[in-house]
Amino acid sequence: MASRNIAITEDLYKVLAKKKKGNESFTKVISRLLSKNEKPSDYFGAWNDLSKEDLEKIKKAKKELRDLWHLRELK
Numbered sequence: 163m164a165s166r167n168i169a170i171t172e173d174l175y176k177v178l179a180k181k182k183k184g185n186e187s188f189t190k191v192i193s194r195l196l197s198k199n200e201k202p203s204d205y206f207g208a209w210n211d212l213s214k215e216d217l218e219k220i221k222k223a224k225k226e227l228r229d230l231w232h233l234r235e236l237k
Contacts, residue, residue: 165189180211 170178181191209217 178188178191181195182188183191186194209220212220
């Protein structure tokens with residue numbers, strides 16, 4: 163099989179490394195992540211590695227959006 167080298171940032175490399183399953187190659191990781199056979203269950207636990215601070219920010223943003231949506235519905 164032919165191969166190509168690509169340049170990616172250190173941050174992306176770390177993300178891909180975390181996505182590896184067992185001895186899976188980076189090629190397989192990328193192929194799996196780009197596959198069109200994705201299921202919703204593929205994303206279960208996707209936020210597990212977020213910090214408590216990031217989760218709180220998300221909760222706050224969700225509440226703000228709900229409040230804004232509710233105000234919009236009242237008009």
